[in-house]
Amino acid sequence: MLKKVTFSLLILLAGMTAVLAQPVPGLDENIPHLVTFGSDGDITWGDDNFCQIIFFKIPQSYSDPVYIRVFDPDTGGSIDEQKGDWNTTMSYSIFGGKSAWSDKDAQDMVLDGNYDSGTLLASKEFDLSPKYDGKWYTFGPFNPSEGELRDEFGGYVFKIIIEGISGDDGNLYNLYLSNHPDRNHDVEGASAFYYKYKFRLHDDIHEVAHIYPHIDENVVSIKQTNFDWDNDGRIQIVSLARPGDETMKIGGDSEWVSSTHKIYDEEKTNSLDLQMIKSQTGNIRNNNVVIFLENQYGEKLPFFSIPIGEYKYKSSISVEGF
Ligand SMILES: [Ca+2]
Ligand SMILES: [Ca+2]
Ligand SMILES: [Ca+2]
Ligand SMILES: [Ca+2]
Numbered sequence: 001m002l003k004k005v006t007f008s009l010l011i012l013l014a015g016m017t018a019v020l021a022q023p024v025p026g027l028d029e030n031i032p033h034l035v036t037f038g039s040d041g042d043i044t045w046g047d048d049n050f051c052q053i054i055f056f057k058i059p060q061s062y063s064d065p066v067y068i069r070v071f072d073p074d075t076g077g078s079i080d081e082q083k084g085d086w087n088t089t090m091s092y093s094i095f096g097g098k099s100a101w102s103d104k105d106a107q108d109m110v111l112d113g114n115y116d117s118g119t120l121l122a123s124k125e126f127d128l129s130p131k132y133d134g135k136w137y138t139f140g141p142f143n144p145s146e147g148e149l150r151d152e153f154g155g156y157v158f159k160i161i162i163e164g165i166s167g168d169d170g171n172l173y174n175l176y177l178s179n180h181p182d183r184n185h186d187v188e189g190a191s192a193f194y195y196k197y198k199f200r201l202h203d204d205i206h207e208v209a210h211i212y213p214h215i216d217e218n219v220v221s222i223k224q225t226n227f228d229w230d231n232d233g234r235i236q237i238v239s240l241a242r243p244g245d246e247t248m249k250i251g252g253d254s255e256w257v258s259s260t261h262k263i264y265d266e267e268k269t270n271s272l273d274l275q276m277i278k279s280q281t282g283n284i285r286n287n288n289v290v291i292f293l294e295n296q297y298g299e300k301l302p303f304f305s306i307p308i309g310e311y312k313y314k315s316s317i318s319v320e321g322f
Contacts, residue, residue, distance in 0.1 A: 022056070022177035022178070022187060022305065023175070023176045024054055024177075025305070026306060028307060029211060029212070029305065030208060031211075032202055033072075033173060033174055034054075034198065035047055035052075036052045036090065036163065036173075037171065038050065038166055038167030040167060041083075041164060042083070044254040045081070046170075046289060048227050050163065050164035051115075051161065052162045052196075053109055053115065053160070053194065053196070054159070054194050055101055055192065056177045056190060057153040057191060058147060058156045058190045059189040060149070060155040062187060062188065062189065064187075065140065066144055066179055066187055066190075067180065068094055068138075069136045069137065070132075072133060072134055072173050073092060073124075074090075074126045074127065074171075075127060075128055075169050076130065079134070080169060080170060080172050082169055083170070084168065086169055087168065088164065088168065089126070089164075089166045090126050090162060090165065091165050092124055092125075092126070092139070093123040093163070094123070094142070094158060095119060095121060095158065095159040096142065096147040096157075097118045097119030098119075099118050099148065102148060102150065116161060118159060124139070136184075140181065144156045177190055177192065191304055191305050192304070193305065196292040197290070199289065200288050200289075203284075204278075205279070208278075211276075211303045212308070213303050214301065214304055215268055215270060215271070215272060217269055218295070220262070220263055220295075221260055221261060221262050222293050224249075224260075225256065225291070226248075226250060226290060227256050227257075227289065228251075228289055228290065229251055229252070230252060230253055230284050231251070231279065231282065233279040234276075235247060235250060235274055235275065236277065238273040239264075239272050241265075241267050242264075248261070271309045
């Protein structure tokens with residue numbers, strides 16, 4: 001009971017602070033780090049194509065400069081995943097302007113297509129050099145109007161592509177959209193979103209990670225696909241219509257697995273809370289995973305770093321039963 005009360009309080013606190021928070025992974029997601037491997041990486045380590053694409057949206061009314069900050073952009077030393085000698089170079093590129101978001105190749109991460117659409121605003125490569133090991137590197141300033149103006153987001157969209165250029169080690173890192181060059185300070189009303197998410201699960205079996213796909217009014221069913229889950233526990237669906245007794249299929253080492261799920265009326269225009277509960281007995285560590293969702297037309301659904309909708313105040317989330 002105490003556990004349950006504590007967790008409810010945490011959810012409430014997270015809800016109160018999330019309005020202003022733009023770390024990626026998001027506070028509510030409880031995911032330690034994003035992951036991208038070098039271009040010669042072994043996909044059985046949990047990254048299928050050595051690239052990650054994250055979008056940020058900024059309200060049209062916001063006019064101050066913004067910065068995109070990266071924690072531990074290097075590939076060596078702390079938090080990263082070593083394979084043999086450290087030999088990996090990562091490229092970080094930030095795009096704005098027309099088609100940065102709206103080109104479908106960017107949303108679908110089509111690496112032989114126009115995934116790098118838009119205007120290149122900044123780019124930098126990092127390797128095992130320790131200068132930024134365990135530290136933040138800041139891109140910017142960017143004027144919000146350098147993003148792609150999209151009415152459906154009520155503002156400007158920026159894109160960051162993190163891509164392995166060489167080597168086979170795993171780059172772990174975090175992002176933050178800030179209005180300050182030297183620290184993480186939130187851009188009011190902004191948030192991050194992504195269509196295919198690659199990240200590290202906690203080692204601690206008591207930690208529950210979340211992602212929050214947004215369900216628009218036209219979605220009648222979703223197909224989720226994940227990669228290299230290493231049979232690490234389960235993914236359960238929690239929403240206004242589901243208490244968490246329905247799970248999504250997961251697979252083993254370097255396996256692609258999919259499952260399809262009906263969407264209920266109460267879930268439309270809200271976010272689902274997909275809760276990733278680790279295996280309680282497997283002692284599975286350093287678990288990198290990939291996940292994406294599609295609607296009934298095969299279009300990818302966005303996950304938002306700040307969940308949209310009212311699901312969290314009505315659902316009965318519980319961590320009892322471990
Ligand atoms: Ca590092
Ligand atoms: Ca290596
Ligand atoms: Ca790193
Ligand atoms: Ca894995």
